[in-house]
Amino acid sequence: MARRLVSFGTEGTVFHREPARPAPQPAMPAAMAMAVLTLDGVRKAGRGEAPPVLAGMDLAVARGEILGLLGPAGAGKSAVIDLAAGFLAPDAGAVLIKGERTAGLPAWKRDIGLVSAGADLFPDMTVLGNAAFPLEARGVARGEREERAAAMLARWGVPAALHPGPVGGLAPALRVRVALARALVHAPALLLLDDALGTLDGAAREALVADLLRVRAELGLTVLHATRDAALALTLSDRVAVMEGGRLLQAGAPRDLYDRPADPVVAAMTGPCNRLPGKVLAVEGGSCHVQLDCGLEAVGVPVAGAGGGPARGGRCVLLIRPERVAVAPVPPAEMGEDAVAARLIEARFAGDHLRLRLAIGEGAELLCHRPAGLPLPEPGEEASIAWDLGAARVHAA
Numbered sequence: 001m002a003r004r005l006v007s008f009g010t011e012g013t014v015f016h017r018e019p020a021r022p023a024p025q026p027a028m029p030a031a032m033a034m035a036v037l038t039l040d041g042v043r044k045a046g047r048g049e050a051p052p053v054l055a056g057m058d059l060a061v062a063r064g065e066i067l068g069l070l071g072p073a074g075a076g077k078s079a080v081i082d083l084a085a086g087f088l089a090p091d092a093g094a095v096l097i098k099g100e101r102t103a104g105l106p107a108w109k110r111d112i113g114l115v116s117a118g119a120d121l122f123p124d125m126t127v128l129g130n131a132a133f134p135l136e137a138r139g140v141a142r143g144e145r146e147e148r149a150a151a152m153l154a155r156w157g158v159p160a161a162l163h164p165g166p167v168g169g170l171a172p173a174l175r176v177r178v179a180l181a182r183a184l185v186h187a188p189a190l191l192l193l194d195d196a197l198g199t200l201d202g203a204a205r206e207a208l209v210a211d212l213l214r215v216r217a218e219l220g221l222t223v224l225h226a227t228r229d230a231a232l233a234l235t236l237s238d239r240v241a242v243m244e245g246g247r248l249l250q251a252g253a254p255r256d257l258y259d260r261p262a263d264p265v266v267a268a269m270t271g272p273c274n275r276l277p278g279k280v281l282a283v284e285g286g287s288c289h290v291q292l293d294c295g296l297e298a299v300g301v302p303v304a305g306a307g308g309g310p311a312r313g314g315r316c317v318l319l320i321r322p323e324r325v326a327v328a329p330v331p332p333a334e335m336g337e338d339a340v341a342a343r344l345i346e347a348r349f350a351g352d353h354l355r356l357r358l359a360i361g362e363g364a365e366l367l368c369h370r371p372a373g374l375p376l377p378e379p380g381e382e383a384s385i386a387w388d389l390g391a392a393r394v395h396a397a
């Protein structure tokens, strides 16, 4: 029998070949001129028959902002970093740093610092030598550069005096810290991080995220960081830009992206999400009534995507995050008017929460995250589920 799921009470400096008088450039829009980094309609073709690396990318990183580039392998995140760093040239469009076009400007003349995956330190140099290198390349005298490098290393919790030898044997977390000190010692306008925290996990990663946020506040950094890790992107960033296949899918504040993804792909990339396919019965007053393929009837918020919103009679998909599904070890009538029968398939302990797999309707499965310690049904036992109307979002399929 069709049931209805609706609201429930859960809740280096060399000058060369530059023209004496630069050619006049078209006027920049104000927002572009104020951004530290701008990608303006950047295209980059793939190799041979491969699809484009970037298919018309617009992106702006504002001064003082931490912008996370989030996407799967091959999305084009490193390409964006490499374009900003000057390791890659666009086929069309423009890359601007502090409002200045960068075409032809080599990497070492750009006002940037870069930490790539694996940190890429000079293995035979000391910690201090590595951190001081950008100043040495800029002709800063030895005494001053070592003083500045030591101060920057201390900011990252690496006292140079404690690490007098070559960096070759340093632990991964220390390597990343030295690489960060090296990237920032010359006070660049933009810090580029290409999966810089990818070699770290657990406490080491947590500590580095905390230090990045602290140093950002101390120095007023502007950061563009690329990662495949949704949790890291959401935690570290003021804004996240979600990419796939060389395109920007959606950019926004972490909370907005997570709670209001523009489409199911962004929803899946930003965290675990249940997808229940169905057919639209009606769209009225900000609600979308859906006949789910599993036989249940449900209501969610209709979402207007790039191709339009859900329309009566059309196929759709209802999305709901696992933590927005309430579960009770009681029959639906006891849980509430809009609760629906469910059966617990499996409960797995995940530290700060339990991961429940529940069977609903005919052949559908729902993932649910619940804080440990709440009363839950045993596997195989009858149970009930419900969710708030606003937690379910309906997209046209």
Ligand SMILES: Nc1ncnc2c1ncn2[C@@H]1O[C@H](COP(=O)(O)OP(=O)(O)OP(=O)(O)O)[C@@H](O)[C@H]1O
Pocket: 045, 046, 047, 053, 071, 072, 073, 074, 075, 076, 077, 078, 079, 080, 088, 226, 227, 228
């Ligand atoms: N110089 C280049 N010219 C043409 N294609 C390239 C170039 N560099 C990389 N690519 C291709 O561009 C695509 C995007 O690669 P990119 O490294 O930017 O992805 P990514 O999102 O950073 O992935 P990952 O998370 O694995 O690092 C890949 O298919 C890659 O093979």
